[in-house]
Every structure is written in C-alpha cells, then in structure tokens.
Amino acid sequence: MIKTEKLTKKYGNFTATRELDLDIQPGEIYGFLGPNGAGKTTTIRMLIGLLKPTSGKISICGYDLAQNPISAKSLVGFIPDRPYIYEKLTATEFLHFIGGVYGMTEPEVEKEAPVQLEFFDLKAWANELVESFSHGMKQRLVFASALLHDPRVIIVDEPMVGMDPKGARLLKETFRKLAHEQGKTIFMSTHTLEIAEEVCDRIGIISQGQLIAQGTMSELRKVALAKEAHLEEIFLKLTGGEDMRELLESLHG
16 A cells, blocks of 8 residues: 655755665554654655655555656545644534545535544534634544545554543544554554554664664564563664663663
8 A cells, every 4th residue: 555665865965764665555554663853754745745755666555656646645644743724714614625625525525524523522613613622622633634535545643642541542443443444554653652562563663764674563572682572672772772771871870
C-alpha cells in the first residue's frame, strides 16, 4: 500500500532522508520513530505529496505519486499533529468542505458526516462553531474528516497530542479496527513510544535520515541485542540516546 524506493531528499548539501526503502502492507499499523531532526517530517511531507523528493520513488496503492498524484492522493487520509481548521465553520460545515475537496457528492457527505461525528463523540457538537472546541475535540474532528472519504491509507503525525485518556483510547481502538478489520494501512509517526509499542504491528526507526532498523518488537529486540526490552530502551540504544542518558545520570550522580 505504501512503498518507497531509495527515497532521498536534499536541501543543498544537507541530506534530510537518504535512500529510504519502505514496504508497508494492507492491514498493517506501521510506527515511524526517530529523534528530532531525523527526517520523519520530511518523509511524511513526501508521502502526502507536499514535498518533492530529490530522487527515489513513492507508490501509494500501486499508483506512482509523481506520475499519478491525484489518484494516489485520493486514497490517502492525512492527520497532522496540529488540527488546522477554519474555526468559523461548524463541524458539519467543515466536513462538507473536506468532502468537496475529495470530490464527494453532497448526498455522500450528508450520509457519512453524521456517522463520523457520532463515532468520534462529536454528534452533540455538529452545528457548533469549531472555535468553541477544545484541542482534543478539534483533533477528533480532523480524524473524522480524514476518514470521511474512506481512504485506503491513513498517514498520522503525532496522533495523541492533546488527547485526554478517553480520546486516546478511542483512537487506539480505531487504529486497530481500521487496520485489522478493514484492511487499511496506517503509517504513524510518534514520539510516544508506549503507544507505538502497544499499537503498531511493525516499527521503523530513522536516524540522521536513514532507516537504521525496522520490524516487529521481537525483531527489534534481536537487532538491539536486548532481550525482553521495552521500545524505549531499544530506541535509545539504536539511536545513541542511551549514551546520553548515562552521561546525564553520571552528572547528576
């Protein structure tokens, strides 16, 4: 569903991503982790078509993103880390706007919008202006809008930012249902390692623009030579953060 081949992005002499090879399957929740500045945001922007690669190839559901951008993008739902919404719209008006962007008909939006609002516990707020929403409510509305056109691929950047425990639990359950029951592909970038370990089927770790490890938790433990370790320990060991933690502990000791 998502496939990249030698995906590279350069800014002058700086290489943000270097020959990334990803192959993410239908029904898979793939966690994408890395330190700040590792290349996660650049990768996401290329996957959703906002940034053109310097070299390499991106395929979404078999469509080459460079050659068939409309076909590829129509199959993707993107959820950013911050809910950018014009706040003078009601929730329903916002969903109608998004539906129009994806080429949905009015009857299609009128049928699907109430379903999404109810699922994300926003039905009572359907006709309220978005400016009155909390951050978590805005984030849930963005989720509803991203799923409105029934995408086959969902790309999520920091999904749990600003979420209360109830909202976070709903999203985790939603991810599992979408992937494991409906066969959708979910690509999730996050700094919340506990969420990644709990939810993701496979995890990729990027550092300095390169994919340094990927696999299931058991496969990552073998790579890190860390039996029964949690993801945080594996992540720190593979990205060099373990050395920094030991240094800080020695300074405070």
